[in-house]
Amino acid sequence: MKKVFALDNKTFNDQLLDFIINFKSEGDMFNDGDRNVIKTNTIDDVTINVKSFRTPNLVNKFVYRFFRKSKAQRSFEYAQYLENNDIGTPKPYGYFENTGILSFEDSYYASEHLQADLTYRELTTNFKYPNHEAILRAFTRFSYQLHQKGINFLDHSPGNTLIELNNGNYKFYLVDLNRMKFGEMDFKTRMKNLSKLTIHESMIKVMSNEYAKVSGEDEIQIFNTMWKETQDFQERYHRKKRLKKKLKFWKN
Incomplete structure (x- = not known):
């Protein structure tokens, strides 16, 4: 698994990674969609929102493996770009990718869970x-x-x-x-x-x-x-x- 964290906080990051690894069995369901699944969990009194992107089709497994950034990576990097430009977005905490030798499997994007009005x-x-x-x-x-x-x-x-x-x-x-x-x-x-x-x-x-x-x-x-x-x-x-x-x- 590729692991990229936004914070330099080993305790927090270890708990976040544990949530990602056990995503199917842990956390509270927020949205169970056709394409993506979103769950929430609490780490150090912070509510985390993790989006699990659907496994891509056969062609995109190859494309995402070698030629294109995953949706999780783009979400993370774009969130950081928005933050740097003073545009509101839930605070990014990291992204995670599972890949094989020749194919891309799945990815996750972790951010703050906002309770908007x-x-x-x-x-x-x-x-x-x-x-x-x-x-x-x-x-x-x-x-x-x-x-x-x-x-x-x-x-x-x-x-x-x-x-x-x-x-x-x-x-x-x-x-x-x-x-x-x-x-x-x-x-x-x-x-x-x-x-x-x-x-x-x-x-x-x-x-x-x-x-x-x-x-x-x-x-x-x-x-x-x-x-x-x-x-x-x-x-x-x-x-x-x-x-x-x-x-x-x-x-x-």
């Missing part, structure tokens, strides 16, 4: 949430900060931003970090980055207004571009779902 998703389902518009505007400023720092979070979607309220001093934390690009972002790339967040035109209008305030860009152009990118994403998403449904029908 909500995610962006709640804003899309409950328009009466207290201070809804203020939170949405603060989130838009947070997204603009990402863009200004050249951080293109490719999974900028409703469930991947945790929000702490802090009596109106809203704080945002990115999770599910393994897909990111870094570098200067042009206007269209910025708008596309915001296209997966909501289907509601009213929310796009608020976000466009706030983005115009902080960026100095034309509000109408922001709205038109963001709304078009949102509609295009929704069309691609539903087309893909229809295709999967047809393929599933044919297989059955």
